[in-house]
Amino acid sequence: MKKRSLTDLRKEIDGINLSILDLLSKRGEFVQEIGFLKAEKGMETFNPTREAEMLEGILKKNRGPYSNDSIKKLFKHIFEASMTLIEEEVHKEFLFSRKSKADNSVIELSGSVKIGAGKPVIMAGPCSVESLGQMEKIGSYLSSCGVKIMRGGAFKPRTSPYTFQGLRKKGLEILREIADKYDLRIITEVMDPRHLDMVAEYADILQIGARNMYNYELLKELGRVKTPVMLKRGFMSTLQEFLYSAEYILSRGNGNVILCERGIRTFERWTRNTLDISAIPILKNESHLPVIVDISHALGRTDVAIPIAKAALAAGADGIMVETHYNPAIALSDGDQQLSLPEFRGLLKEIGMLNEDGIDLM
Ligand code: PEP
Ligand code: MN
Secondary structure, three states, X not given: OOOOOHHHHHHHHHHHHHHHHHHHHHHHHHHHHHHHHHHXXXXXXXXXXXXXXXXXXXXXXXXXXXXHHHHHHHHHHHHHHHHHHHHHHHHOOOOOEOOOOOOOOOXXXXXXXXXXXXXXXXXXXXXXXXXXXXXXXXXHHHHHOOOOEEEOEOOOOOOOOOOOOOOOHHHHHHHHHHXXXXXXXXXXEOOOHHHHHHHHHHOOEEEEOXXXXXXXXXXXXXXXXXXOEEEEOOOOOOHHHHHHHHHHHHHOOOOOXXXXXXXXXXXXXXXOOEOOOOHHHHHHHHEOOOEEEEHHHHHOOOOOHHHHHHHHHHOOOOEEEEEEEOOHHHOOOOHHHOEEHHHHHHHHHHOOOEOOOOOEOO
């Protein structure tokens, strides 16, 4: 047999490459169709059984010269690329996605307070609303530091049913009274759909706590009010699950959603949770929604609050949530992680929000 020249062989290979590409494109089109069918039916994109069956069938027909191992690797790459194709196609449809909205979402509160507009915001206040006197001391101090958004729980999700559960409606009334007196906006938690309308009457931002990130009925209800919502990441949830929960609110008609990274549960015990710093730029890349970092619940301690606040801002956070109390030692909840008021002021200075003379730069 006449030996073929290198040029001829290369031409053959070039032709085969194009045929493979053509087949891959055809395969990709079928994959997209399957992706849409699965999304419609609410089925999981990845089906490991189907993948194993396909591989088995392919390897049975392998006539060489490539080893089964090499063929397996090649097809694994094809399967992976197909998975990405489906994810990208389906994700285009998600309202949280940068693919559906390229520009950053900015949440506007009364008094031209903006979240996600470039300047970081501070949400500060005690873990729980305890009394009018307590909130008076804290609210006046926050306002003197230039803080615009005050936090405080009236409905408290406590791990033990025997600990302080919050002042409920009375707590909301106190929050509003102090906020109005000192020109502050309020962020406070709503835990139950039955309380939503009442909390929305008092709050400027509704907080959904980590424990309720999976409470889909509550998330759906939030779609029906227009009040901005800050959704906290569940302590055992992936970023995808987190964003899907945001989608519940967005898809029901409330576009004012803020994401909050507040640490996830790991084996580490020297912090209450582990702040997932990588979540910040990833969420900012994947989504147009503002991202706030709650350093208090992430840490459960105060001594490293400053470097962690700096790290969160350096990673691209749109703001910081931090717990502060006029006397953390007597706080009815989360005493260990609340900064004293002077410590809070020190943190503001360190992160560049108060200048040397104590003038606020917010
Ligand atoms: C809170 O901010 O009051 C709170 C309970 O936080 P988390 O839901 O993140 O635990
Ligand atoms: Mn707390």
